[in-house]
Amino acid sequence: MDDEVNMDALIEKYEQMRALGKKIYLDADEFALLAQYYVELGDYNEAEHVIDEGLKMHPGNSELMLQYAKKLVYLEKYEEAHDYLSRITNDGDIELPLLKVESLLHLKKFDEAAKIIDEVMSANIPESDLYTFLTEVGYMYNDIDQFDRAIFFLEESMKQGIVDMDVFNDLSYAYEMKGNFEKAIEYNNKLLDNDPYSFDGWTNLGKLYSLNEEYDKAVDAFDFALTINEKDIPTLKMKALSLYMNDNVEEALRIFEECLEEAPDDESLYDSLLDGYEVMEQYEEMMKIIDRKEKKFGPEGILLKRAHVYIVQQNFDKAQEIFEQIPENEKNSWEYFMLEGDLDFYNEDYAAAETAYMKASMESPENENIIDRLANVSVAREKFEQAAEYLEQLLELDPDYPAAKPKLAIVRFEIGTKEPFDEIISRFSDDELRLLLNLITNNENTDFSKYGREKLLAQLNEARENRILFKNIKY
Numbered sequence: 001m002d003d004e005v006n007m008d009a010l011i012e013k014y015e016q017m018r019a020l021g022k023k024i025y026l027d028a029d030e031f032a033l034l035a036q037y038y039v040e041l042g043d044y045n046e047a048e049h050v051i052d053e054g055l056k057m058h059p060g061n062s063e064l065m066l067q068y069a070k071k072l073v074y075l076e077k078y079e080e081a082h083d084y085l086s087r088i089t090n091d092g093d094i095e096l097p098l099l100k101v102e103s104l105l106h107l108k109k110f111d112e113a114a115k116i117i118d119e120v121m122s123a124n125i126p127e128s129d130l131y132t133f134l135t136e137v138g139y140m141y142n143d144i145d146q147f148d149r150a151i152f153f154l155e156e157s158m159k160q161g162i163v164d165m166d167v168f169n170d171l172s173y174a175y176e177m178k179g180n181f182e183k184a185i186e187y188n189n190k191l192l193d194n195d196p197y198s199f200d201g202w203t204n205l206g207k208l209y210s211l212n213e214e215y216d217k218a219v220d221a222f223d224f225a226l227t228i229n230e231k232d233i234p235t236l237k238m239k240a241l242s243l244y245m246n247d248n249v250e251e252a253l254r255i256f257e258e259c260l261e262e263a264p265d266d267e268s269l270y271d272s273l274l275d276g277y278e279v280m281e282q283y284e285e286m287m288k289i290i291d292r293k294e295k296k297f298g299p300e301g302i303l304l305k306r307a308h309v310y311i312v313q314q315n316f317d318k319a320q321e322i323f324e325q326i327p328e329n330e331k332n333s334w335e336y337f338m339l340e341g342d343l344d345f346y347n348e349d350y351a352a353a354e355t356a357y358m359k360a361s362m363e364s365p366e367n368e369n370i371i372d373r374l375a376n377v378s379v380a381r382e383k384f385e386q387a388a389e390y391l392e393q394l395l396e397l398d399p400d401y402p403a404a405k406p407k408l409a410i411v412r413f414e415i416g417t418k419e420p421f422d423e424i425i426s427r428f429s430d431d432e433l434r435l436l437l438n439l440i441t442n443n444e445n446t447d448f449s450k451y452g453r454e455k456l457l458a459q460l461n462e463a464r465e466n467r468i469l470f471k472n473i474k475y
Helices: 001-020 029-042 044-057 062-074 077-087 097-104 110-122 127-143 147-160 165-178 181-194 197-212 215-228 231-244 248-261 267-279 284-298 304-310 316-323 334-348 350-363 368-380 384-397 403-416 418-425 430-441 453-472
Strands: none
Touching: 001 029, 001 453, 029 044, 029 062, 044 062, 062 077, 062 097, 062 284, 062 316, 062 453, 077 097, 097 110, 110 127, 127 147, 147 165, 165 197, 181 197, 197 231, 231 248, 231 267, 248 267, 248 368, 248 403, 267 284, 267 304, 284 304, 284 316, 304 334, 304 403, 334 350, 334 368, 350 368, 368 384, 368 403, 384 403, 403 418, 403 430, 418 453, 430 453
């Protein structure tokens, strides 16, 4: 209690002198305490003033110099911080090596940082200091996206027998960034064990389950979060997306509509509804959403969306009519170029369609729908090797992209080379092989349902070889 009173008196004394513009005479330790107080308060400007004043009066004080170095790191002046830290004598406090490591990591001097880390870990320091050092280093590696190193140090810190929710939180994040959603879920659940009514914990768990394609569990987690905060729009949107991905499009649309009533200024909701209604083939509802979006946000991009609806309805004449009305300032978007390509493709001008899709791809390089169209137009132009490259790229981006796998199998069949054809075929289940064999051979008289995998593969290979012979016949 005496320490608290003394601190209160110190703060009062300092702030009175500051308000009166008087010269501040304090011990170095008092300046350091004040600096730490203002940092913890979040008043970094005042902390900086305290440090600067303290160093004017006590220029060689290591504690104040350390506070000044912290300021440089906070301001992300890592080169300056690194140079300044070399002037401070290490008195055994782990803050100095931690600041050095942080500066070096941000300067990408990873070997130098690793050397300091090894030195500290090899030193005989108290367990509590070692724990703090390991966790802080783990957090630093997370900050620079070196997640393997972050996981190593954070899990190493847990061996000290101390339970820290921040460690679990950072481990969950690191594993999520590595795509190991199972481990991310495991650590997120440890957070929930500690605080079972954490809204953020349940929301994040739902997100992780969704990323892991466990959509039923994701919906359950979001529902629990929504019992804590039932009107949270971001959580409702994530729940709707999980339902959408789990093929419960109707319920997803209901929630998106509910969100739109609560947050009519959220433009993303209009686009989510458009995607959902397109899947449901509810084109009138799509037009209603487009009208609502135009009323709320104005005409920009609206003609493109209306033309798209007519495209998916196969009403190409109406789509062409609207396409010709699109203003000049909207003719450099990927949506415009894709629409142009679709119309050219319909008109069987495949060279023009390919050019348009390429322009769209330049504006949106990893857009799966554009890559799919480039594959289609490559097939139409009998550029089968090129089509195969696009389809491989598409499957790398989304292994479950609709029809991409059978398309690639058919393209490989058309090319005829055995090894690439066998490779894509190896990704098919037996039932998928039967469907593919029916499609390739167009054989309505054979019941492939009785064929085992070995016989299916033999039939497909025979069909491929026959196709090669047929293509090589000279007339």
